Amino acid sequence: MTGTSDSMPTQLGSEDLQVEKVVCVIKSPLDATLYEVLSLEEREHDGVKSFEVTTQPSARPRQSLLDELLVENVPDYLCESDTRKVHVVVSTGSGTALAQSFYQSALRPVLEKFGLAAANTSSDGPSVSHAGSDARTYALTITQDAQSIRRFARDLSMSTKGLHGSGMQHTVVLLSGDGGIVELLNGKAPIDEVGMSDTSRPLIIMLPLGTGNALFHSLHKPLYATAGSAEPSPLVLGLRTLLKGQTAPLPSFRVDFSAGSRTITYVDPAKDHSSGSEQGIQEQSNAATHLYGAIVASYGFHSQLVWESDTPEYRKHGAQRFQMVAAELLKESHAYNATVELSSTGESTSKKLDRGQHAYILATMVSNLEKTFTISPASIPLDGKLRLIHFGAVGGQKTMDIMMQAYNNGNHVGMEWTADDGRPERVGYDEVKQVKVTTDEADARWRKVCIDGTIVEIPKGGSMTIATEEHPHFQVLVHQSLKAA
Numbered sequence: 001m002t003g004t005s006d007s008m009p010t011q012l013g014s015e016d017l018q019v020e021k022v023v024c025v026i027k028s029p030l031d032a033t034l035y036e037v038l039s040l041e042e043r044e045h046d047g048v049k050s051f052e053v054t055t056q057p058s059a060r061p062r063q064s065l066l067d068e069l070l071v072e073n074v075p076d077y078l079c080e081s082d083t084r085k086v087h088v089v090v091s092t093g094s095g096t097a098l099a100q101s102f103y104q105s106a107l108r109p110v111l112e113k114f115g116l117a118a119a120n121t122s123s124d125g126p127s128v129s130h131a132g133s134d135a136r137t138y139a140l141t142i143t144q145d146a147q148s149i150r151r152f153a154r155d156l157s158m159s160t161k162g163l164h165g166s167g168m169q170h171t172v173v174l175l176s177g178d179g180g181i182v183e184l185l186n187g188k189a190p191i192d193e194v195g196m197s198d199t200s201r202p203l204i205i206m207l208p209l210g211t212g213n214a215l216f217h218s219l220h221k222p223l224y225a226t227a228g229s230a231e232p233s234p235l236v237l238g239l240r241t242l243l244k245g246q247t248a249p250l251p252s253f254r255v256d257f258s259a260g261s262r263t264i265t266y267v268d269p270a271k272d273h274s275s276g277s278e279q280g281i282q283e284q285s286n287a288a289t290h291l292y293g294a295i296v297a298s299y300g301f302h303s304q305l306v307w308e309s310d311t312p313e314y315r316k317h318g319a320q321r322f323q324m325v326a327a328e329l330l331k332e333s334h335a336y337n338a339t340v341e342l343s344s345t346g347e348s349t350s351k352k353l354d355r356g357q358h359a360y361i362l363a364t365m366v367s368n369l370e371k372t373f374t375i376s377p378a379s380i381p382l383d384g385k386l387r388l389i390h391f392g393a394v395g396g397q398k399t400m401d402i403m404m405q406a407y408n409n410g411n412h413v414g415m416e417w418t419a420d421d422g423r424p425e426r427v428g429y430d431e432v433k434q435v436k437v438t439t440d441e442a443d444a445r446w447r448k449v450c451i452d453g454t455i456v457e458i459p460k461g462g463s464m465t466i467a468t469e470e471h472p473h474f475q476v477l478v479h480q481s482l483k484a485a
């Protein structure tokens with residue numbers, strides 16, 4: 001098995017086993033009375049991360065380890081059949097570009113251990129292999145450019161309804177960050193929406209290889225909370241979920257934009273072979289009517305930070321750019337002129353926030369935007385609830401204080417203080433069904449909203465309306481311990 005190293009049988013539970021690195025326990029293929037323990041080693045040398053899967057034979061693993069991590073059969077959702085296709089999508093541009101090395105050195109050997117191998121390597125779109133021809137294969141897609149995942153999503157929904165009829169189900173193992181999820185959500189062809197039951201939606205299995213990985217961390221948060229000092233890494237947890245997970249509908253929302261809105265993206269032709277251009281980083285813009293999201297829709301400090309740190313001016317500063325932009329924005333502490341209307345579940349009328357100037361307006365379906373940044377502490381995995389976090393134009397220092405409390409287990413929620421003019425102020429936190437934000441900013445710089453990382457510029461007087469979706473577009477694989485809400 002590539003990428004593995006073997007050692008002598010041991011009794012699991014003894015000190016030499018680092019339980020937090022264990023991905024799974026399997027029965028030994030050579031001797032039915034023995035077990036093998038697969039662990040993930042994650043190393044860093046001279047700033048370069050590498051992965052290795054080790055195999056440790058064991059005569060008698062501890063019962064608690066067997067209960068939690070023994071995998072006796074390949075789960076159905078990873079088995080190709082006449083009615084299911086399995087895809088692995090490696091997003092080479094995500095995070096610090098570790099997805100390909102993780103696939104080669106960790107995921108591929110783990111899948112091989114279960115007799116699963118790539119049927120092909122496709123640089124784009126679902127593979128050409130035929131379901132049923134080999135029960136133990138998956139189709140491998142390695143992204144080539146910024147459009148690869150969208151093309152894959154479009155082809156996926158066409159193949160669901162096309163050649164194989166409506167009975168074909170898909171499993172997509174996605175090695176990316178949140179961007180990959182949002183591209184799957186928005187890349188699907190509308191044909192996919194017609195007459196499909198919730199449980200036959202494509203199943204996404206996430207392996208967190210992006211930067212923020214908000215959806216992954218939020219869905220696995222209960223496991224971080226209960227873990228002791230030596231907690232499994234996110235990638236170990238991801239592999240455990242892959243092998244022993246349960247399916248659940250992925251809650252999502254839809255954002256509608258008023259006429260004249262447009263997405264803003266920056267393309268680096270040196271990295272993106274689809275642009276066909278030889279020049280430097282370029283802004284691209286497309287008309288936007290609506291987008292789907294599963295994580296966040298924001299206006300104000302959050303969307304400004306996401307957008308400005310992606311602009312060519314700041315990109316050249318590498319990882320430093322987020323701090324640089326944040327510092328600059330806090331110094332400017334712009335007051336965003338906007339009207340915000342909310343409607344709550346069970347209410348037929350909407351109410352208006354009684355302030356016309358804002359620093360922060362953020363609707364979310366997840367608890368965490370990063371592993372330790374808890375923006376919505378009341379959100380629990382899969383609860384399908386949209387929550388709005390908001391506060392007025394309080395100045396740079398106070399905005400910073402509030403953000404730092406989000407890093408302190410979400411303690412910004414409930415913060416109260418007295419404004420300079422003596423009025424009581426607080427961080428607003430509301431469960432909502434729908435939110436409409438109408439901007440009244442003249443300068444286009446202050447009219448950028450962010451939907452799961454995608455930036456949309458809305459026109460002066462224009463709006464975005466965020467509403468929860470009744471039916472899921474995808475299913476998602478979650479840890480076996482999680483109860484669907």
Ligand SMILES: Nc1ncnc2c1ncn2[C@@H]1O[C@H](COP(=O)(O)OP(=O)(O)OP(=O)(O)O)[C@@H](O)[C@H]1O
Pocket residue numbers: 091092093094095096143144145146147148149176177178179180183209210211212213214271272453
């Ligand atoms: N070869 C490639 N060339 C250009 N873009 C790529 C390539 N491969 C993937 N991408 C794009 O890179 C983006 C990576 O986004 P992703 O969200 O996965 O990572 P991230 O931004 O680092 O993480 P997060 O959103 O979790 O903070 C996606 O939009 C994806 O389509």
